[in-house]
Amino acid sequence: MSADDIWDGFFGSFESMNRRMEDIFARFDADRPGVKTYGYTMYQGPDGVRHVKEFGNTDGSLLRPQLASVREPFTDVSEEDGKVRVVAEIPGVEKKDISLECAGTVLTIDVDNGDKRFHKDVGLPSEVDPTTAKAVYNNGLLEVSLESVVAKPAGTRIEIQ
Secondary structure, three states: OHHHHHHHHHHHHHHHHHHHHHHHHHHHOOOOOOOOOOEEEEEEEOOOOOOEEEEEEEEEOOOOOOOOOOOOOEEEEEEEEOOOOOEEEOOOOHHHHEEEEEEEEEEEEEEEEOOEEEEEEEEHHHHHEEEEEEEEOOOOOOEEEEEEEEOOOOOOOOOOO
């Protein structure tokens, strides 16, 4: 047996394994169309508490992830000078397809234009006044700004007579 035969046999096994793996992944992707996104994001809130949130459009299982019919847009939330700003990536839709609703500390983003559907309930860092909302959609980016509600003292001062 020559040295060439040994190397051909050795690398031939790798080629065979590579073909099998490509077949497995091709079958896996064939019955699951669309982009599969799943991950975690970590951030520190204004109160100093660290948070971990899941994001994406699959259930997170490694073996056979189920593709959700509704995608979750990537979002960024910031608060500065009494204003809360939410930026969401919603590519490929028109602004008439976007529905926004705000209640207390949650901004709900819903998009349905037939083939593209997005949904996300965005937790806001503080209570906001929904009547001050301003939303702009341009080039796939939705930007919503809201005024924070200043907390009023819970008690009332009582004068002693």
